[in-house]
Amino acid sequence: MTSIKASRGFNAWVAATVGSELGSGVLAFALTWTASGHGPHVASAVLTLTVAPAVLLGLLGGAVADRFGPHRVMIICTLAMILVSAGLGVVVLVREPTSALLLITAVLIGTIAAFQRPASSVFPRLFVADADLGTAMARVGMASQFARTIAPPAGGLLVGLIALSGVAFVDVVGGVVMLVALLLITPPKEHTPAREAVTFRGIVAGVTTARGTDGVPALLACVAIVAGAVIPAVLLGIPLAARERGWSASEAGMIEAGWIAGGLACGAWFAWQGTAAKAWRPMALGPLIVAAGLGLLAIATDWIVALAGTTLIGVGVVVFTAHVFPTYVLLAPPPMVSRFQGLLMLVQQTPQLIVNPLIGFFVAAVGTGPVLAVSGLLATLATLTVVTDRTLRTFTTR
Template sequence: MTPLRSARGFNAWIAATVGSELGSGILAFALTWTASGISPQVASAVPTLTVAPSVALGLLGGAVADRFGPRRVMITGTLAMLLVSAALGVAVILWMPSAVLLLIAATLIGTVAAFQRPAAGVFPRLFVADADLGAAMARVGMASQFARTIAPPAGGLLVGLIALSGVAFLDVVGAVVMLCTLLLIRPPRANAPARDAVSLRGIVTGVATARRTSGVPALLACVGIVAGAVIPAVLLGIPLAARERGWSASDAGVIEAGWIAGGLTCGAWFAWRGTATKVSRPMALGPLVVAAGLGLLAIAPAWIVALIGTTFIGVGVVVFTAHVFPTYLLLAPSAMVSRFQALLILVQQAPQLIVSPLIGLFVAVVGTGPVLAVSGLVATLATLIVVTDRTLRTFTTNR
């Protein structure tokens, strides 16, 4: 491992990312909180409509970023988010926050994210050498995770003090800072535009190329398995296990904090020291650590054991993703890197839409413990894929 050699402007973008992610997270909480005061149906529809455009439009968003470059797409998306937040703030002041208004805002926010996320995911590649990409992405991931961690409690405080309109204008401030930062910085590495990317043929070609690129199908399968096994199990499994075993709501909150703390600590290490050059070992180890954590959570007789389990989960996820994500970008052709990133985001999100309702169904039949144990076993399939794929076994970032 070697420390990250920072490129000019990269740290400024990370700092702006913290502010932007924090503003977006607080606004997301405020939208859901306001919607919950209207009806449970509206409250559940708001986050759904925020995610759905990313699934529906994500591949198009990646194609646009390949055609016009990640920086241009991020500037346009940030400006669009600024206008959406400002319009929401004004609309809430002029009219009461209705269900229609909240659902429109959620859909617009999700649509902007569908174009921004693929561009933001590949942006670090324009700042650093290939050997430093893992540490760079770990630093970005740690900053984003920190913002997402403090956003809900900050949103709970601010929505009571300045209401939804004030939170929307606060997000405008974050967008302005990000917009200014993007306009001022210039990544040292160029992005060659793919002129045929924004077409049905260009999108299909991107997916077909990903399928044919050695190592990429295996990585996508691993990401889908880990995302499907971990995220629903943690988000649903912790509260369900807490209620089943008589733990309090505060106990459940501490248990969930374990996976955040484990991930942040591990991410800080990789951001400081860099990632391993021989990526197959940590990629194979990560899912095993996740499985051990899910196993502890499945059998935990007390909340402190569950806390240890979720800490293991957080560490395992970051050990895995800190090496998978940069490897994936390095395997992608330079003219298709954003389309590849959009496909990666799709693979992360789609399994959750299927697994979450299944977890609720099986927990009602067999209880939380067996479902969490099975989730752990499923996660180990990612390890099996890594160790049996020749490209991943031999891949190194020292190229």
């Protein structure tokens, strides 16, 4: 076991993350479920509007965190989310949730996330030494993944028992827990404000510096490949393959659970044992594991084989991300670390907005199997990108 020197404040924040992410997850499910009652176009629009602000405002969100510090930004964003959830709960108590209300709520949630995510991604750096950053981020990721795993079934249960208004107030409780934790925490490292960050020149400087920092363009390319080519194929490919191959809804659910279980098990390993000092090796290995899993899913005629495939995919993604994200933070200049995170968020989200509709088109044209197989081949491009970058091959956290 690898032990990290982290303050009690860090551990309190990790614990609060479970409650906060669980509240956000059940609210996201309830919003989508309620929107689906207005028709598929409304449900699709709600999902899109929770992602689009990250694409439009992610760079600004990172700049704000560089200017004012991730701690302060997280406090303000958490308070804003509490107000949005409380407002939604009160409105839905007195009137039926309209399409307009759901869409407005989605925009507000997505906008808050555009500012909160870059800040929360770099927050662990204020608590631990660089050598321990990978392990610390793995523990945060483990807490978030655990909450996201139980959120959909919990959301399904709660929306039936207490409706959308009650679920909104559940999110308020999770937000209050996080807000209290953040107000009581004092990170051992201080943030140095980048006063020029929230200007057009400062935002552009973040992008140009990222482009000119050795190793960073390669990491961004790898993330774009995995996020754009792999994640949509899995999230859409599992239900489409299930219908195409005659698997039942319960079998499809088990296949989906394999993706989650594989990621959780792998995340728990890194949170307990720590991440590799020479990160390029697992960064290169992860996409190959993903490709193997996608290959199994592409050819599976039995749902057990598909389950093995999705489990491999979950393992591969976490092997990859558990080393990519800390390396990316460590390569970023300290005054620009949040702006780099905003750029990373942009790179993660934009390809998915483009690829999601294309997946449906190609599946309709050639079937699920070939699309999944091609996605697996594309995943290997991330491995090729890692092994051909000299900075990544020589980078070490110890």
